[in-house]
Amino acid sequence: MDKSYWNEKYWVRHMRDDDLDNIEDPWIEKYEDIFTAHKGTLLDLGCGVGQYSKYFSDKGFEVTSADISERALEYLSAKMPQISTVRLDMTETLPFADKSFDIVFANLSIHFFSKAETEALICEIKRILKDDGIFIGSCNSSAAYKYIEHKSSVIEDGFYLEDGGRSVRLFDKAQFDYFFRDWREITLCEIETIRFNKSKSMWEFVYKKA
Ligand SMILES: C[S@@+](CC[C@H](N)C(=O)[O-])C[C@H]1O[C@@H](n2cnc3c(N)ncnc32)[C@H](O)[C@@H]1O
Numbered sequence: 041m042d043k044s045y046w047n048e049k050y051w052v053r054h055m056r057d058d059d060l061d062n063i064e065d066p067w068i069e070k071y072e073d074i075f076t077a078h079k080g081t082l083l084d085l086g087c088g089v090g091q092y093s094k095y096f097s098d099k100g101f102e103v104t105s106a107d108i109s110e111r112a113l114e115y116l117s118a119k120m121p122q123i124s125t126v127r128l129d130m131t132e133t134l135p136f137a138d139k140s141f142d143i144v145f146a147n148l149s150i151h152f153f154s155k156a157e158t159e160a161l162i163c164e165i166k167r168i169l170k171d172d173g174i175f176i177g178s179c180n181s182s183a184a185y186k187y188i189e190h191k192s193s194v195i196e197d198g199f200y201l202e203d204g205g206r207s208v209r210l211f212d213k214a215q216f217d218y219f220f221r222d223w224r225e226i227t228l229c230e231i232e233t234i235r236f237n238k239s240k241s242m243w244e245f246v247y248k249k250a
Contacts (some may be wrong), residue, residue: 041152041207046109048160051088054236055111060094060119065233067244068095068145071176074226074246075099078173078174078241080142085165085177086130086149090116093123096145104141106134125196131157136168146177148235148242151209155196158209162219169249176246181230182212183241223247 056062068075084093087105097103097120099128106126107113113125117159128135131153144165153161165175182198188208192200199209209215216228226246233240 041201041205042143043108045204045206046107047111051109051111051115055089055115060089060091063091063095064235064237066095067231067233068092068147068176071227071246074174074176075101075143078142080170081140082143082145083136083141085144085146087116087125088149088155090110090120090123092147094120097123097241101143103172104136122234130161134168136163139170139173140168142170142173144173144175144177145197146175148178148180150177151179151211152207153209154199154207158219160196166223166249171173171249173249174226174246175249178242179211181241181243182210182229185210186203216245220245220247222250224250 045053066082080102082096082101082103084103084105087093087107089209091103091104093103093116105116105123106128108129110127113127116123117125150161155238186204188200191203195201197206198215199207201207224247226248228243228245230241230243233242
């Protein structure tokens, strides 16, 4: 897909002034105990405008916020200059040293990639996590297929090209079992969330580096 989509279309359409103090679905609050146990360095991967970065910064984490969109990162930096930002492409080697982070967090941001890219990304996330580090996040669910069926074609199993040119992966349990086969599962559950005022099926996951 054309990666300028994120900067030129998505974050033009979805930029909102209230974003940082308005997490539509604060699903992460139920994992408070895990955050407390792993307090330290946290990478918000695919951070967008940074409402979760702010949440973690306010909780005392040393947050690094990373995204492909300069527009989103500029917005975040202007609102929260204390948070360091990194522009990166998740389909490339991540620009961090081995064992840099206690937590990698990715809210609805790792489901845009092919099987090979997803495998490489999850391997990179493992590399940059400390030995007992946690990867926590959320992903689109295959239950959402009914919403894109009429406007997409299949690229590979579970991975679709939408009419607008955006590629999207819809995760099912088998994909989690495959991609995270070398991790320790702490939590994996399917829920309904709200995103931009619309209902959305997603998975919540918490994995520990094994
Ligand atoms: C659905 S948004 C989620 C943003 C944020 N995590 C949130 O919850 O509001 C997906 C984010 O992933 C970023 N993204 C998409 N592809 C990327 C890539 N290849 N590398 C880095 N970031 C990417 C987009 O710019 C966007 O900010």
